[in-house]
Amino acid sequence: MDVRRMDVRRMDVRRMDVRRMDVRRMDVRRMDSKASPVRLSPVRLSSVRLSSVRLSSVRLSPSDSRPSESRPSDSRSSDAHPSDAHPSDPSLSLLDLSVLHLPHRLEYKKPSIIKGRRHGNALARPVVWESTFDPELLDAIFKPQNLTIAATVFAVGKYIQFLKDFLETSERFFFVGYNVHIYIFTDRPNEVPKVQTAPGRKVSVRVVPSSKRWQEISARRMEMVHGLLQDIRSFTHFIFCLDVDSKYYLDPRSRFPYERRPESRAYMAPSDGDFYYCGGAFGGSLTKVLEMTQVCSKNYRDDEKDGIEAAWQEESHLNRDDEKDGIEAAWQEESHLNRYFWENKPSKVLSPEYLWQDFKS
Ligand SMILES: CC(=O)N[C@H]1[C@@H](OP(=O)(O)OP(=O)(O)OC[C@H]2O[C@@H](n3ccc(=O)[nH]c3=O)[C@H](O)[C@@H]2O)O[C@H](CO)[C@H](O)[C@@H]1O
Ligand SMILES: [Mn+2]
Incomplete structure (x- = not known):
């Protein structure tokens, strides 16, 4: 491209x-x-920084996705670990305090990205940029908390080809040193590449129906991610939902x-x-x-x-x-x-x- x-x-x-x-x-x-x-x-590509590395992405025309008879209820789970549950962990309840609800139809000025970098913007929410945080300090605070970080990634149809790069670079850059669980949603479970994971990290596969419409594949992620979250909420602190046509790099x-x-x-x-x-x-x-x-x-x-x-x-x-x-x-x-x-x-x-x-x- x-x-x-x-x-x-x-x-x-x-x-x-x-x-x-x-x-x-x-x-x-x-x-x-x-x-x-x-x-x-x-420089050119817009990027997301997670754990101090860029995530860049490409997209394909998913024209060869195959239609399928199967329904969403065919999704199989092989990844719940209720025994790992630690629901009393304080960081879970802390998250709720950070939610701001907008009063009905309140009109207000657009927050500034520029001012927000240094002084906090209209939402009192920082815009996260390199150099607005110190990764070593954050790791020193968060690593000892034994957090579990989940990531979802959909690889339906020919997007399966992106999975290897995604998994390999996640292993090198995505929350290294934390408990990480990557959930792959795919219609081609046999083609999921085997990637060696470090202790504390795991990958599991959920089978989802194929679709010939990329719009449907993309849009139905919300519903499927929601279903997953119900299963893992008691033992997972953070979740990131990522495009598979991405990879981390430095x-x-x-x-x-x-x-x-x-x-x-x-x-x-x-x-x-x-x-x-x-x-x-x-x-x-x-x-x-x-x-x-x-x-x-x-x-x-x-x-x-x-x-x-x-x-x-x-x-x-x-x-x-x-x-x-x-x-x-x-x-x-x-x-x-x-x-x-x-x-x-x-x-x-x-x-x-x-x-x-x-x-x-
Ligand atoms: C980087 C970014 O902002 N991406 C968003 C952008 O998509 P993109 O333009 O990046 O779309 P895309 O083709 O990457 O599709 C989104 C994702 O759906 C999955 N997929 C898609 C087609 C397919 O045949 N098989 C398959 O598995 C795959 O995980 C892919 O990464 O707009 C989409 C709107 O629908 C989604 O909001 C994407 O998250
Ligand atoms: Mn994409």
Whole structure:
């Protein structure tokens, strides 16, 4: 999937709002699940941080999901452990105190994400960002409490192919050191990959009906998750319900999508780089931007003139369009921009809040 082909909108931070855009109307949907070199830049993709790692996701067209005669009541459970119950644990009752109910039809100003980061927003609820918490401190407080964390993940139809990555990266990043129980809902129990789990962690499978409509698969998760929660409520403290087409990652800079071919003037060695800067929002004083655009455009043109295309054409990391003419840096001007900012550090770096991937609007 090429995220560049998706619509990235410029967001005015003063009027920032969660946008709802149906990604299903985009080309991405028609992507063949077999041919899926996913190029997601770490900065570009909206991400969720759980336990200090990013969870990024891709989606497939679930067109080959099979209809099924079976009904929801076919769901089988193989995972209840009532003997583990510790209902008197104080953290269970504490959770209820955190619920705020909105008085009927009260109108109020939209909470600010910007102010909320430092001062608490209109809801007196923090917006959780990296650096607004200290993972070591949280672990020191929560680990001794012997908490049980559950996660649900649906892998129906061909989405089963995502499960291996999901499970393997969960094992490495998702609440490491806690009791973790992952509940897989699938119509293909025989295809669930075997993944080695550390002590205290387990995975179990619940069989659910197939469906040919992805809308139904996605929507019926609420009902099935609800059913599961009834079974596990007495011995589970927290639950996270996750898309299976996700995986956790902590990318080293050697894996940033910089230009990696030494022939290019945008080349970045594996040990180079600070951040991956996206090309969709930059600015500054006129003279600085003038310098920058001059260097980048000259380097781009000189690369082109050098006719290194023969060598480049063989590069496997080129996307299809690049292969055709073989003259562009991996990510065109963005690659040159990244090289430039490696040598000439920008005076300010904007967070991904300033240019967010819009999946929905
Ligand atoms: C990252 C994110 O915000 N994802 C949400 C977005 O979905 P996405 O656009 O990410 O949709 P999606 O195709 O990932 O479907 C959601 C999930 O349903 C499951 N699935 C779907 C199709 C299928 O054939 N088999 C299967 O198992 C699977 O776990 C998948 O991860 O909008 C959906 C609305 O319906 C859900 O709210 C998703 O949670
Ligand atoms: Mn998804």
